[in-house]
Amino acid sequence: MDPGNASVSPGYRVLVVEDDDNIATALHYVVSREGMACDRVSNGGFALAHIRATRPDLVLLDVMLPEVSGYDICVAIRTDPAISGTRVLMMTARGSAQEQRRALEQGADGFIAKPFDLGKLRGEVWRLLSPPTG
Template identity: 85%
Template sequence: MPADAKRRVLVVEDDDNIATALHYVVSREGMACDRIASGATALDHIRATRPDLVLLDIMLPEVSGYEICEGIRRDPVLAATRVLMMTARGSAQEQRRALALGADGFISKPFDLGTLRGEVWRLLSPAAG
């Protein structure tokens, strides 16, 4: 990645307050950030914009985050895209399912902003790839 290229993050979150907070955190870290609220359009948007990282809510209207994560991993063009899944139902079972479907990380809501920043940078580091 060229030194002047910004990392691109896509927030897929239907709760506007959470999406706004995520956008703020990512933007403050110097990354380009885009937001969408619908699971139905997420895969097409990811294919069109090719983000470096997707912050993906599990419980979305129309199509779940689990289904979107599966779609990313099945698509050879998108397979290397990093995915951080988020949910308010942060049980161990939810986390196991997310990671089994190919998520690179998992965070429970409400999340500490420092923890979120740490996860974003961990997933975008060259060692994570």
């Protein structure tokens, strides 16, 4: 499959968990252009229920959210056997090495700092959704 060909619909479902409307719009644009279905939740308190109900292939997860932090959501995903295989790309405006390390320690599959380059974001999405080679 050519990830650069948006006409190829891989059938992936992505959930954006982001409270900033402008960032959520940009994320939705990138995901949709890749031919993937995209939902959004803007409040951390609703994220886990939505993940359990819709079983997305990938969650684009902001760290700082109303009610429940992205870190807590990531840990909950990893400890719930029904959804523990869900891929998680954490995002934060505090893109320090310490934040990246914490995200990965909490179980994230990847990390991207905001503001993000759309090309880099697209690459990370495909990296996380591509089956392992070898």
